Amino acid sequence: MLEKKTRLYEKPMPLMKFFSIVCALVMLFNFVLITCDVFMRFVFKSPIQGATEIVTxxxxxxxxxxxxxxxxQNRHMQLGAVYDKxxxxxxxxxxxxxxxxxxxMxxxxxxxxxxxxWVSWEIREKAVAAVTVYVFIGKFGTFVGWTLLAIQSAFMMVYSIQGIRDPENVEPIGIVSEIPDEDELSAFEKEGEKR
Structure with missing residues (x-):
């Protein structure tokens, strides 16, 4: 059994959790804005100007x-057919x-x-809409997302190097799968036979 070591790729977790919360809050804001826009549009015949552009x-x-x-969290879609072997x-x-x-990449x-x-920021790019919507805010979100992915991936790469150097004491990066493995299937079959 491998001893449990602090995984290097878990070091940036506070930063990743913070931005996942930002993601959830933005999603909540978009949901509330769309709901209010639909309500105003159909009840008062007066939609919220620029709501679609802001959400987009x-x-x-x-x-x-x-x-x-x-x-x-190893939750991206992955194919473990080769990796698991x-x-x-x-x-x-x-x-x-x-x-x-x-x-x-x-x-x-x-x-x-x-x-x-940066080009969008320099020209203060705006969407053509009923209200001023600065497009560079969304483009900055894209930059932040790619930066976070690069950081997390780099930490995982370095952790893998640790595993190559000391495979007996470094646990491999796991793949979370919803597909049952052989042990789970055999346990399921045994449970079915008992019934």
């Missing part, structure tokens, strides 16, 4: 702010390859999203 702009925060937290150092090597590629997206945000 804030969706970047909803879409990106919680992604790194999801990654840190690996053990020891091989499993850590596979994790390293996955997170090295992911970190590289996320860093490219960080640079690209920063450039897009």
């Amino acid at each position: 702009m804030l969706m970047a925060w909803v879409a990106y702010a919680g992604l790194a937290y999801t990654m840190s 690996l053990h020891g150092r091989k499993k850590h090597i596979m994790s390293f390859i996955i997170y090295a590629i992911a970190t590289f 996320f860093c490219i997206f960080v640079v690209a999203s920063w450039k897009i945000f």
